[in-house]
Amino acid sequence: MKVKVLSRSEIEWTGELDGRGSSSAAPRRQQYNYDPKLHPMERAVEQKRALNAAKLERVFAKPFLAALSVHVDSPYAVKRSRVSTAHALSCAADGAVAVWNLVTKEPRWIHHSAHEAFARDVVFTAIPSMFLSCADDRTVKLWDVDLTERRDEQNMLDDYDYRSRIPGAAVRKNGDMAGSSAGESFLSPRLHTPLGQAEGGLKHRNRMVPSHVFMASMPLSSVDAHWRDPSLFVTSSDAVELWDVGRSKPIQRLSWGADAVHKVRYNPVEQNLLASLGADRSIVIYDVRLKTPVRKLVLSMRSNAVAWNPIEAFNFSVANEDHNVYTYDMRKLSRAKGIHTDHVRAVMDLDYSPTGTEIVTGSYDQTVRLFDLRDEQFGRRSREAYYTRRMQRVFGVNFSADAQMVMSASDDGDIRLWKAHASIPTKAQLPRERDAIDYAEKLKKRFQHVPSVRRILKNKFLPRPIHRMQNMKKVMKDSARRKNLNLAAHSKPGAIPHVPDKMTNIVRELE
Template sequence: MEIKRLYPNLNCYDSLEVDVDVDFFFYFLADIRLWDLASRRTVCQFPGHQGAVRGLTVSTDGRVLVSCGTDSTVRLWNVPVSSIVESADTFDNSAKPLAVYVWKNAFWAVDHQWDGDHFATAGAQVDIWDHNRSQPVNSFEWGKDTAISIRFNPGEPNILATSASDRSITIYDLRLSSPARKIIMRTKTNSIAWNPMEPMNFTAANEDCNCYSYDARKLNEARCVHKDHVSAVMDIDYSPTGREFVSGSYDRTVRIFQYNGGHSREVYHTKRMQRVFCVKFSCDASYVISGSDDTNLRLWKAKASEQLGVLLPRERKKHEYLEAVKNRYKHLPEVKRIVRHRHLPKAIYKAASLRRIMSEAERKKEERRRAHSAPGSIPKESLRKRRIIEEVE
């Protein structure tokens, strides 16, 4: 569960991680810090890395934190329990690593196995580590390009997916001695997220401004293409419910998509927020955390209009009634426009209009070329297949 930074000369957050207690989250640049969401203060610091920290992940029980970075080290940390964190007066603000593993290459990402003792790192190759061993128990390599993101499957602990700088998405099985399958796309994939409720499906954040949802059993065609961003999508993360995911983009916006929706249902932006490099859903699916290029962390509501806090029975019934009315009349044009309309910054609005004009011009050009060619010489190809160059097994 990593967040990476692709531009090392920029001053922004490298990673962001939400703890299982929901009340705390991590971020790091050269150090790792544990923050309290309610008080917005640092309750613990994990120093030790000599360079930029590229990856961060937490074990399923929330007790062990694994970090890796450009100093070619993997460090294991003991995460304090919430009862200790609450008593900040007696808590030591600095922690020492449980173990330090030194390796021969820098790391770009790390992810922990679900309900297991293994974790995987991405770099010059994919390495599988055990908590009790100082060297990898297994290594995978397919080509010579750098793996930039890695995610374990939440349903099948032995399956993991990676994206690499050669525009490939690769599926690995720890029970096999070699990688299982790979697809090569036309543009690079920056991050991958598995659907926790449908573990056979994952969504890839791509450089071509779109997100692509795939079925791991059929990689020759995307299940859904999620549009609306106007610049490269840098990171992605699924809600624990599996019904939505959040994406952060180079266009300085954060968007929330339905798992099967082609367009976003919500877009978040502020005047001072710069390019978004990392996003995370909280474990209760109520909040979204984003880290941007302006060195700030921002906390958003997953549902912008939702009332927080304790609701009285009358208030809850009123909200349910209003939601039912919107669903009842959502087919009417007036209601549909109110539900779908979102204000956008002028730059993003103009960029979206320009992308629509370019897409329409490309479609008309292809239709004219097909009309003036021999029948069948230029086959029609959907967008779900067009971005895939080949599938390798």
């Protein structure tokens, strides 16, 4: 039992007493006495509190927030805004593209026929109201949509025209872009407006016609925009192509061995670096300043998605077909920095939190998992696993801009919103509530190795098929491990070298 000893100065009241002997002023904050002699049962008490905190975390865990159901076909990509915490993008297999308001849980803008084929990827540009989409119809379309509700909320878009930052274009008095020497700019054509809207003003941005269309030579699999320069973006098809919005053809074309590139991503910190995934199971890092590939790593199985750490510029993670997520340091690609397990089928997509401390993954096993990179094993095991009965294979995941929510796009046609921390309420919290939550998290971290606490923290309720596949996967791993040990024990010393788990999936590294 804790005993708190207060001195006279700690309990005396501030302010003058009234005639009844009470004080109208608030008392001073009581100070805690840290003398260990006064708290002989401190560890036992805090261990019990940690056990209760672990139990209450499971009791109050309600991660599901909403299902955004507007797509007719399956959505295959979902992306957050780089500026606003309230907006997100999605694209579907029928060519539809939608802009979502995460506050109202409703679509802010949707175009059901944005592309004539499978819409593969979408991304916001450095301009808050503009985004890019690409599809199998070999087109990249640039859209300009008004994301504000009222005109008095046009802080940046009215006071300062971000479109004027695009090189090679001047702004007319009416807000349109003047033509350049090579022809009219990509924002200058006269465009149609939706039915019932007058032309001019701010409503001209909510149009159903793209600002500009770029034609590629091959079907496109992904697109990503530069994090600062709104005039640059990159696409992947049979090679990595760097585009400028002022030109109709790519300004650079990069490739290294692969006959197809299915994913490419800009580094958000070192913004001249690109990472791409090829059909030959390769991971290639490019530097656009050198106009040539820099390093290449070939894995034993194909990778489906790549994401850069937004805080540590040299770290990136890939979602692999072997059910794992691998984190690499691009300065040393000979071994993985971390392996994130727990999925039982191919991992299709992943994303870093804006703080760079967590990873969210979506898999073919119909689950969404969260990995904390701050734990002692660098997030080897997932801390949360989200699923619903109706959710099918997950093809796209993304964190919200405030790292409080997770978005997932699954094959059943819905985009689901989840809490990043299942038991923490989303409402505004008082300081005492925030302190209580932080105290409980510290207790769980301190006593996470106590068997009674560990059993509750590690236990996750999952569908029965996933449990069966986990047990089967464990049996296969144990069998392979015993086989290697037996081979090493009955062979000449040194004939079968020991290969760490972080190097088993690497085939070769090229520079």
